[in-house]
Amino acid sequence: MPDKTLPSEDALLLSGLKRGEERFYRLLFDKYYQPLVIFANRMLLDMDLSRSTVQDVFVMLFDKREEIVIHTSLNAHLYQTVRNRCLNHLKRDKMKNEHHQIILDKGDTFEQPSTSMELNELEALIQSTIEVLPEQCRRIFKMSRQEGLTNQEIAESLAISKRTVETQISKALKRLREELGRHQLLTHALVTALFLSL
16 A cells, blocks of 8 residues: 555555556656756766766665655655765765865755745845955956856956965855855755856
C-alpha cells in the first residue's frame, strides 16, 4: 500500500519504485531530474558536476528503494539529499572562493527554490544595495559581476592595483551580505541572484 503520509502522487511513485517497476523510476526521473540539476548547479556552479551529483542520487534512490522511508514529501527528500551531496562535495574539495564559502557558512538555510516573488524581492534589494555603494566600489563590482572581467583586467582598465580591485570587491560583498542578513534573505536565492544574475 502507498505510504499515506505522502502526497498521493509521491506515494504512488515511491510505491512503484519500491516494487522495482522501471516505469515509475522513469516517471520519477523525468519529473525531478532537470529541476534538481538546476538546483545543484546553483551551489556547485559546474553543470557537469551537478548532473553527475543528481545522477548519483537517483542511482542511490534505486539501489536503496526497499529501505527508503519518507515522512515529508518525495520532493523535499530529493532536494535535501542533493543539497547534502553538494555541501559534502564543497567541504571535501575545500573550495575557498567567495560564493562557495557563503554556501558552506549558510548551508542550513540553503533550501529548495522559493517563490518568484521572494526572488524578485531579493534581486531588487541586491540592485538597490549595489547602487548606493561608493562610486569606485560600485564600478569595480559591476565590472566584475556584470561585465565578467577578471580582477587583472579591471586593474589595468582603471589603472589601479589588482589588490585594490580585490579589496573593493570584498567590501561590496560584505555590504551585500550585511544588508541581506538584516532582511533575513540570506538563503539559496542569495547565491542564485548574486553570483549568477549580476
